[in-house]
């Protein structure tokens with residue numbers, strides 16, 4: 001890709017509906033590149049490894065107004081660090097993890113924004129709730145009063161064609177609607193965190209409110 005990070009961010013931002021928040025996924029990206037993204041207007045960064053993220057968050061403390069989004073698999077021994085450094089956790093993938101985060105958040109006096117990660121199709125490579133498991137766990141999740149449960153997050157399995165990917169995103173939106181109909185006091189699903197570089201346009205068509213873009217902004221990196 002020959003254009004600059006700034007140009008790529010500008011052109012994608014310009015194409016997005018105002019209802020969609022762009023999260024710049026900066027895993028494996030240098031702080032210099034992240035400063036460039038900030039200069040182009042990015043205020044939401046997504047990271048998937050706690051250790052890497054903490055170093056960068058500390059290095060970028062001079063930049064005001066950043067929201068940090070954790071999007072990777074969260075091991076329970078890193079939960080406290082995640083709560084200390086991140087305002088948003090998109091990848092809460094089990095009741096056990098949610099309950100642990102709730103207790104830690106209570107101790108720390110924070111109330112993080114949470115997305116519940118769902119697996120719409122079976123996928124051995126990913127964690128997350130299946131639809132029936134999540135519906136079963138809602139009452140317990142609603143008792144996690146220190147968590148601000150705001151949305152659902154999903155990643156379609158690899159290898160689907162675009163109509164299948166669209167179905168995964170649509171099903172996620174329908175699930176959000178089903179959850180809202182249950183009228184739980186503390187769970188209102190306002191956010192759909194779905195869409196990456198290869199499928200964000202499909203996600204937006206299905207109602208995504210947060211898209212998580214890495215490669216298309218920063219170029220390819222070694223993973």
Ligand SMILES: *Cc1c(COP(=O)(O)O)cnc(C)c1O
Nearest residue numbers: 025048071196197212213214215
């Ligand atoms: C890496 C990653 C992204 C960004 O993926 P790209 O294809 O580089 O845009 C989005 N979401 C999650 C959970 C990721 O791990």
